[in-house]
Amino acid sequence: MRSRHVVLARRPEGAPVADDFRVETRDLPALSEGRLLVEVLYASANPGSRNRLGGDASYARGMQLGETMEGPAVGRVAESRNPAFKPGDLLSGPFGWAEHVQISGRGTRRIPASTPSLSAWAGILTIPGLTGYFGLRDVGLAKAGETVLISSAAGPVGATAGQVAKLMGCRVVGIASGEERRSWLREEAGFDAVIERRGADTVEAMAERIGHVAPDGVDVYFDNVGGIILDAAIACMRPKGRIVVSGQIADYNADPSSRYGTRRVYEFIGKRLRMEGLIVFDYADRYDEATDAMTGWIAEGKLKFREHVIVGLDGLAELFCAQLRGEIFGRPLARLHA
Amino acid sequence: MRSRHVVLARRPEGAPVADDFRVETRDLPALSEGRLLVEVLYASANPGSRNRLGGDASYARGMQLGETMEGPAVGRVAESRNPAFKPGDLLSGPFGWAEHVQISGRGTRRIPASTPSLSAWAGILTIPGLTGYFGLRDVGLAKAGETVLISSAAGPVGATAGQVAKLMGCRVVGIASGEERRSWLREEAGFDAVIERRGADTVEAMAERIGHVAPDGVDVYFDNVGGIILDAAIACMRPKGRIVVSGQIADYNADPSSRYGTRRVYEFIGKRLRMEGLIVFDYADRYDEATDAMTGWIAEGKLKFREHVIVGLDGLAELFCAQLRGEIFGRPLARLHA
Numbered sequence A, B: 001m002r003s004r005h006v007v008l009a010r011r012p013e014g015a016p017v018a019d020d021f022r023v024e025t026r027d028l029p030a031l032s033e034g035r036l037l038v039e040v041l042y043a044s045a046n047p048g049s050r051n052r053l054g055g056d057a058s059y060a061r062g063m064q065l066g067e068t069m070e071g072p073a074v075g076r077v078a079e080s081r082n083p084a085f086k087p088g089d090l091l092s093g094p095f096g097w098a099e100h101v102q103i104s105g106r107g108t109r110r111i112p113a114s115t116p117s118l119s120a121w122a123g124i125l126t127i128p129g130l131t132g133y134f135g136l137r138d139v140g141l142a143k144a145g146e147t148v149l150i151s152s153a154a155g156p157v158g159a160t161a162g163q164v165a166k167l168m169g170c171r172v173v174g175i176a177s178g179e180e181r182r183s184w185l186r187e188e189a190g191f192d193a194v195i196e197r198r199g200a201d202t203v204e205a206m207a208e209r210i211g212h213v214a215p216d217g218v219d220v221y222f223d224n225v226g227g228i229i230l231d232a233a234i235a236c237m238r239p240k241g242r243i244v245v246s247g248q249i250a251d252y253n254a255d256p257s258s259r260y261g262t263r264r265v266y267e268f269i270g271k272r273l274r275m276e277g278l279i280v281f282d283y284a285d286r287y288d289e290a291t292d293a294m295t296g297w298i299a300e301g302k303l304k305f306r307e308h309v310i311v312g313l314d315g316l317a318e319l320f321c322a323q324l325r326g327e328i329f330g331r332p333l334a335r336l337h338a
Helices: A046-052 A125-138 A156-167 A180-187 A203-213 A227-237 A280-298 A317-324 B046-052 B127-139 B156-167 B179-188 B202-211 B229-235 B282-299 B316-324
Strands: A002-006 A022-025 A036-043 A073-080 A090-093 A100-103 A147-150 A173-175 A193-196 A218-223 A237-245 A274-277 A307-311 A331-335 B002-008 B019-025 B036-043 B075-082 B090-094 B100-103 B147-150 B171-176 B194-195 B218-223 B239-247 B274-277 B307-311 B331-334
Touching: A002 B156, A002 B274, A022 A036, A022 B156, A046 A317, A125 A156, A125 A280, A125 B202, A147 A156, A147 A331, A173 A180, A173 B002, A180 A193, A193 A203, A193 A331, A193 B171, A203 A227, A274 B171, A307 B100, A317 A331, A331 B036, B046 B316, B100 B171, B127 B239, B127 B282, B147 B156, B156 B171, B156 B218, B171 B179, B171 B202, B179 B194, B194 B202, B202 B229, B218 B229, B307 B316, B316 B331
Parallel strands: A147 A173, A147 A218, A173 A193, A218 A237, A237 A274, A307 A331, B147 B171, B147 B218, B171 B194, B218 B239, B239 B274, B307 B331
Antiparallel strands: A002 A022, A036 A073, A036 A100, A036 A331, A073 A090, A274 B274, B002 B019, B036 B075, B036 B100, B036 B331, B075 B090
């Protein structure tokens, strides 16, 4: 049988563009003993994949040219030569940008038939939501009554972190671009306040906006973007504040020497700040804890999420690039076999 | 009676210079009930005082113009109207740059007559050594077998942190300027390797030097300086590495917008680094633990320290400024009444 895949065609120079990828049609061999044929139902674009395109050193190994683009996905077992799985089983796994994959089944998670959302298993129940959950709780050590600030708050990581913080009894301030995202965060996700990102292009301007809605300061800053917002947050942090480094989108595309980082390391002394990075894979043995909690909240309507769904693989590369440019509101997903 | 004091004469513009201070002679009033007259034996210059000269926001309140310059000191009770103290008692306390002070006795620590070093109570048994001790142990969480990197390693903070790390079973690499400091660190303080600071003026050049003596990477970086050395250390850190932000001398004098900070926040994600600032006053209820341990090590010859001692107050301002310029090897002390 044949399957269409999106592969890395060349290494991006600067920000990725759609032409860095291409769609290929492959002949899949007959299924080997012990393996599964999975029909992908939802493929997703994960901004963290940006780190793997360059071929330079990063925490995940770099992707090879011609390799199927990675990404969490939801699939259904179409054919099984592994007795642990049967046709119709629903799986969440790193199937990537492909219509069909042949896999061993290792590294997949089973999706309960009763799940309140199938697509969430290619979205907030995977890396982004797990990052929000563990980052906020285990790295940020947020406590009830504290003020939590979240950048890129309308993205799946930030929106999950913020809603988990609300469920923990924190006051939650988000930063997002545009009225659509901001009103969704306030009205759907229940954030206490949301700051407009646009138009605050200096540390001082952003710090003023933060100070306006968090006059007593910030206890936990969940950083999805880096750049000047990080410095504005540091300027607004309370003593013993914690910074969760979840993403640094502002610096991913920059030449190393022109990355911004933070100018405000000196403030770490006076305020006794702590900044710590997070890779969600370190929490793999606790994914079920997080998934059980999050699916419960989804079913109860306490954890909202946005998706940006296209049909078919062909637009996924452009959707990924647009996501990195901040143009997409919601988890970018491609629905296949719909 | 009369006492000479060194006071802050004007706010420094950029790096402090000796003319930012002046010596004043004051008439001390008759001693009030409940107070002590202390004859200062050792006054010290503490680089951390730099933060308090500017009058801008910092963790300690800013100094007033005309105020006696602060600094840990050792004194002897010359006259007492407080029954808890008697003439001849030796005290460690924040007496500042003065020949005599009248105090209540609060905030002083008693120096045992058996102490192996009197001057150490104005030096490494005060802020610098306590910062090294608690920073390395409680913030850096150094463990036996780990590699610890220390900048400004020949200073009292760094030298203490490094020797405490050695006593804990770590491998210790220092960074220092000049053959005199480097050979002292290797031969007296027992560091495993010492890198020359001078001549490595880029992140890459310093990272290469670190990599040469710590090819398996750094677990704990004890940062007394900031600037490019911080980025070089980050480049060399192992996963789950910890950065102790103890000082940022490279950035104290800089205009906020031209401070360097770090460009490498993005590496915090992949390596799950943690960076945390330290103010030693947070550990005030554990000073005795540290002092008991350190005086024991001093008596056993396992904790070495360098002092740069001048006689009389008059040269102390210049010594302080030279210390900030990195020109002084050892704790800057003025011996009085000698």
